[in-house]
Amino acid sequence: MKHSLVRQNIIETASDLFYRKGYNLTGINEIIKETGIAKATLYNHFSSKEEICLAYLTHRNDTFIKDIKIFVYNAPKGKDQLYALFHFLIVFFNKKDFNGCWCLNTIAEIPSENQKIRKKIQDQKEAFISFIKKLLEDNYNQNEDSKNEELARKIYLIYESSIAESKLHQKIWPIQSGLSLCKNILN
Structure with missing residues (x-):
């Protein structure tokens, strides 16, 4: 198998295991077994479980x-894109394997000293806030930039x-309530 395919x-196997079982409950040996590769092959691609986790976070994101x-x-322009x-x-949520947010699941399991994983998740979340802000600017730009930033962060928290x-x-119901709250702050 080609290097990139291995x-x-x-990454895909670890992603499934980490998301389903959690980072701490998934061992390197389980990843090796599930992928059907040798331990040396895994370590040719990743130097640590932490490095696999970083690749997992990137892949999922x-x-x-x-x-x-x-x-x-694909939603109509305007507020509908924000509601989307x-x-x-x-x-x-309706997918059979729903297990919440992979980032929040992971951050709950790692020690606070693990700055690499924490930083990766923070960067992904900041990028998502920027995406929401862009949606606001494109579809609901009734505010100055700082107000759009504040509103994007509120929608993100919801x-x-x-x-x-x-x-x-x-x-x-929490998602339906979140949508209702989003509609309230946009109206």
């Missing part, structure tokens, strides 16, 4: 951003809490 297989942008940009963020969550609470309760 690496991708490791890249897929998420691609999917949510397609979903949101929450409609996307409903689709995400969005993140909707994911966390829907995981906790295993119900869709």
Whole structure:
């Protein structure tokens, strides 16, 4: 198997395991077993479990951003594109393997001293806030830049809490309530 295909297989396998079972409950040997590769092969691609986790976070985020942008940009222009963020969550929640936000799941498991993983997650979340801000500017630009930033952060907090609470309760109502709150602050 080509070098890049082996690496991708490791990332996809680890992504599934980390998301389903958690970072701490997934061992290197389990990743090796599930991918069907030798330990040396894994270490030719990644020097540590932390490095695999960083690749996992990138992989999940890249897929998420691609999917949510397609979903949101297919909604009618205007507030509907902002509401589509929450409609996307409903689709995400209804998938059989829904287990909340991979970033929040991971950050809850790592020690506070692990700055590499923390920084990766912070960067991804800041980029998502920037995406929300861009949606506001393109679809609801009634504010100066600092107000759009503040509003984007509010929508982001509602969005993140909707994911966390829907995981906790295993119900869709937190997402529906999040959408309702988003509508309230935009009207």
